Amino acid sequence: MTSLQRMAGALLCAGGVLTLAGCDAGAARGAGRSEVQAGAAEPSGSRERAPVAIARGRVDVDGGLLRLSLGATGIAQAVPVREGQRVTKGQVILQLDDRAARAELRTSQAQLQAARARMQASQGRLEPLRVMADRLRQAAQAGAGQEHLADEALQRLEQARADVAVASAEVQVAQGLHDQARARLAQLTLRAPEEGALIQLDAHAGVTVQPDRPVAVLLPHRRLIVRAEVNETFVGTLRPGMRAIVQTDGEATARELPAARLARLSQVFATSRLQEDNQRGPVRAVDCILEFETEPQARVGQIVRVSIYE
Incomplete structure (x- = not known):
């Protein structure tokens, strides 16, 4: 083999080594990029x-959910809402038959007005009787009037004061009865306690509703x-x-x-x-x-x- 052939073989070997080294470096750089990308793609939750x-x-x-019920027994007269409907605070959900309750309320209102009129009449008699009693007492003390007349006027004044006290008590009783009648009437109407959606409604017109038994379920807002x-x-x-x-x-x-x-x-x-x-x-x-x-x-x-x- 000539010296020229030996030199050419050496150059070929050196070129092969350099090529392999370049491939290894490229592979290493590619692996490094893959590791960085994999690390960047890793979810934070892990x-x-x-x-x-x-x-x-x-x-x-x-x-929690609100289970709505009435405080009285009665027949459902109207159900102006439907299941799934959104309602506002105070909106009527169920109305029971309230004719008897309204009649009772009117009666109690009349009784209250009569009691107030009697009290006003009793109070109106007080002042004239007080003035008369004072005059007769002064006259009796001055010797210009009879003592028993002054005593009788004072008794009439005390009786009038007692009548006013009784009339005042009667007004309080009538007011209490009127408040009770109004409360019973209010118990016949089921209203939404706050804004929300009716997710359940177990009543319709004509059915009998029992007290303390939920008839509607409200999902509050x-x-x-x-x-x-x-x-x-x-x-x-x-x-x-x-x-x-x-x-x-x-x-x-x-x-x-x-x-x-x-x-x-x-x-x-x-x-x-x-x-x-x-x-x-x-x-x-x-x-x-x-x-x-x-x-x-x-x-x-x-x-x-x-x-x-x-």
Whole structure:
């Protein structure tokens, strides 16, 4: 082999080494970029610390649903609303037959007016009798009148004062009866205690309504909260103000609701209604209330899963 051939072979070998080195450097740079991109794509939630407690709960309205009932028995005369309708405070939901109650109210009003008239008449007789009694007493003291006439005038004045006291008492009694009749009339009308939506209405015209039996359920227009049940083993780690992640439970795809904060914890233990250990039986839990930072798109009664963090 000539020296020229040996030199050409050496140059070829050197070129191959440089090519391999360039490929290795390029691969290393590509791997580095891939690692950076993978790190940037990693969700922030995976770097969160583990929750101090996990609980199940239900979406509820602050203060709960309002179950409305009447305080009297009667026949429904009118139901001017329908189920699902939004109502304003004071709006009539159900009206019972009130003809007898209105007649009673008119009677009590007449009795009150008569009692007031008697009291005014009794008060009107007081002043003339007082003036007459004073004159006769002065005349008797001056020796210009008879003593027994002054005594009789004083007795008539005292009797008139007693009549005024009786008339005043009669007015008070009549006023009380009138107030009672007005209250009984008001019991025959069911009104919305506040703004909200009627989610249930169990009455229609012509049916007999019993007292203290709910005939309507009102979803008040208030903020939504979460009532969660925290297992007794986690209670010691919780305090108001902790943040929480709330996710729907039971849907085909879990959906995260707005961030929430732990507002308060119950002071007593209760048997869990959402959790059950088949091995040990009923689970003791403490109810807690979580408040959303923004209004969620959720329905009252929806089951959720709550993760509470420091």
